[in-house]
Amino acid sequence: MNAVDKLAELFKEFPGIGPRQAKRFVYYLLSRNGGYLEHFSKSVLELKREIKNCPSCFRFFPNDAAHSPLCSICRDTTRDGTCLMIVARDVDFEAIEKSHSYLGYYFILGGTVPILEKEPDKKIRAKELLALTKKRGADGLKEIIVATSVNPEGENTFEYVEKLLSPVTRQFGIKFSGLGRGLSTGTELEYSDSDTIKNALKNRS
Ligand SMILES: [Zn+2]
Numbered sequence: 001m002n003a004v005d006k007l008a009e010l011f012k013e014f015p016g017i018g019p020r021q022a023k024r025f026v027y028y029l030l031s032r033n034g035g036y037l038e039h040f041s042k043s044v045l046e047l048k049r050e051i052k053n054c055p056s057c058f059r060f061f062p063n064d065a066a067h068s069p070l071c072s073i074c075r076d077t078t079r080d081g082t083c084l085m086i087v088a089r090d091v092d093f094e095a096i097e098k099s100h101s102y103l104g105y106y107f108i109l110g111g112t113v114p115i116l117e118k119e120p121d122k123k124i125r126a127k128e129l130l131a132l133t134k135k136r137g138a139d140g141l142k143e144i145i146v147a148t149s150v151n152p153e154g155e156n157t158f159e160y161v162e163k164l165l166s167p168v169t170r171q172f173g174i175k176f177s178g179l180g181r182g183l184s185t186g187t188e189l190e191y192s193d194s195d196t197i198k199n200a201l202k203n204r205s
Pocket residue numbers: 054055056057058059070071072073074075
């Protein structure tokens with residue numbers, strides 16, 4: 001395989017990128033100068049060095065001055081410990097934080113559960129979520145909000161998580177709700193504006 005095909009294979013693994021787009025990315029890089037390419041490859045390498053994965057919410061966050069294994073949100077004791085919001089990806093978390101309408105803690109699933117998926121627990125951080133909700137349940141957690149996009153995969157993820165957590169929500173009397181009914185059909189959470197998210201949170205059920 002030549003260098004063009006090799007790099008195109010890597011781009012093909014990106015979410016939503018097909019073989020033709022992958023090739024376009026490679027030819028775009030070839031059109032840029034050496035300085036850009038050096039900067040580009042250095043930035044890729046820096047990701048793993050400078051960005052950590054929080055062991056509590058599993059959010060990616062920059063290694064900051066606090067040198068704590070936990071991210072700034074999980075470290076923040078002024079946040080509302082009675083509320084946990086579950087989102088699919090880091091971009092969804094960013095959209096919710098930007099809306100300034102939620103003050104509790106988070107959990108990043110790391111994906112969604114496709115319909116008819118045979119091994120749903122391999123698509124998301126199921127084991128980690130179960131462990132965290134048990135721990136937070138004992139610490140006074142009162143509500144879990146699942147914030148997934150309003151599409152079949154988002155609904156399926158909601159239902160899977162509801163079933164997965166039902167022993168914990170029952171044991172600790174935790175309310176389980178979703179943003180779904182506050183958002184219109186087809187809404188992608190990551191592209192929702194702050195007012196839409198604020199309203200969806202208010203109308204959660
Ligand atoms: Zn965290």
